[in-house]
Amino acid sequence: MVGKPIDVAAGLVFHQKKLLITRRPVGVHLAGLWEFPGGKREPSETFEECLSRELHEELGIDVAIGQLFDEITHDYPERTVRLRFFLCRLANGQPRAIGCAAFEWVTRDGLVEHKFPPADERLLRHLVDTGPLWR
DSSP: OOSSOEEEEEEEEEETTEEEEEEOOTTSTTTTOEEOSEEEOOTTOOHHHHHHHHHHHHHSOEEEEEEEEEEEEEEOSSOEEEEEEEEEEEEEOOOOOSSSSEEEEEOHHHHTTSOOOGGGHHHHHHHHHOGGGGO
């Protein structure tokens, strides 16, 4: 492990049988890869508060945050991240690429056609294998 883990909250935002993914902008760690929207938790925030703030800042949307779906700690050479993924439902607004390079609504089959960070490998399998999420 490299230093204190960075806490990250991410949303699995489902809408009309599709899942929202975002592309990491140029100039950041893992630039160009796809990810689930969210971001770093501030010390004074809960993971849910962080996720709500980040989705509003990054995409201009409000979501209803549901249960924790998965938690992953992953060691990269330069940092360790502790990711919490929450099931979410789009509550208000349409996504706009404000704090990300792009966004896309993907189907269950389309999810595997995008390149994600290594930390998301187990989560991607779990999502594809959990059919009821996509109904």
